[in-house]
Amino acid sequence: DTAVSQTPKYLVTQMGNDKSIKCEQNLGHDTMYWYKQDSKKFLKIMFSYNNKELIINETVPNRFSPKSPDKAHLNLHINSLELGDSAVYFCASSHEGRTEAFFGQGTRLTVV
Amino acid sequence: AQSVTQLGSHVSVSEGALVLLRCNYSSSVPPYLFWYVQYPNQGLQLLLKYTSAATLVKGINGFEAEFKKSETSFHLTKPSAHMSDAAEYFCAVSEGIRTYKYIFGTGTRLKVLA
Numbered sequence: 450d451t452a453v454s455q456t457p458k459y460l461v462t463q464m465g466n467d468k469s470i471k472c473e474q475n476l477g478h479d480t481m482y483w484y485k486q487d488s489k490k491f492l493k494i495m496f497s498y499n500n501k502e503l504i505i506n507e508t509v510p511n512r513f514s515p516k517s518p519d520k521a522h523l524n525l526h527i528n529s530l531e532l533g534d535s536a537v538y539f540c541a542s543s544h545e546g547r548t549e550a551f552f553g554q555g556t557r558l559t560v561v
Numbered sequence: 562a563q564s565v566t567q568l569g570s571h572v573s574v575s576e577g578a579l580v581l582l583r584c585n586y587s588s589s590v591p592p593y594l595f596w597y598v599q600y601p602n603q604g605l606q607l608l609l610k611y612t613s614a615a616t617l618v619k620g621i622n623g624f625e626a627e628f629k630k631s632e633t634s635f636h637l638t639k640p641s642a643h644m645s646d647a648a649e650y651f652c653a654v655s656e657g658i659r660t661y662k663y664i665f666g667t668g669t670r671l672k673v674l675a
Binding site: 453480482489490491492493494497499504505539541543545548549550551552553554555557 | 593605606607612651658659660661663664665667670
């Protein structure tokens with residue numbers, strides 16, 4: 450029973466393509482996040498959603514569009530992929546009143 | 562604005578030796594602090610957390626950390642390193658309950674020498 454699951458785990462695609470990453474959590478949390486981990490392992494928040502509402506958008510290019518159909522899901526769609534988008538993308542969730550975030554296993558995106 | 566500084570991007574210790582990974586934070590409000598571990602090709606796993614209760618926090622796998630407000634530090638320690646401790650360690654800070662953002666340090670890669 451994976452708490453936060455992401456699909457796919459690996460994604461290789463060509464520049465200019467559009468791709469999506471899906472995330473689901475079964476923890477009953479009300480807040481979900483997308484983080485980007487670059488080649489130097491630096492983790493930077495991209496988006497956070499609380500109860501399906503966008504709370505944080507950290508100056509992410511418009512090519513990235515998150516969508517939260519319900520509190521258990523937060524998907525990430527990326528248009529017109531660029532080489533610089535290559536990274537590991539992590540989904541996470543947490544609950545108000547609790548404190549720590551739970552992370553998925555990550556999606557390694559490689560743009561060629 | 563909150564920030565986290567991890568001193569030492571790479572730390573090497575001998576098996577059985579003390580592990581000390583350093584973390585200093587900056588926060589305008591009482592912070593919640595976390596240590597996460599990342600094994601190769603895996604996600605982040607919570608080691609321990611400080612949430613304004615006891616300043617000495619014990620976590621999984623024998624790790625512990627002490628919150629020192631006067632030093633704005635939250636260093637991670639383990640008395641005796643094991644080969645399986647080799648991984649990337651991240652310190653993170655949040656503003657507490659109803660936080661919508663966790664700020665991470667740049668990570669410290671721990672290498673354990675046989």
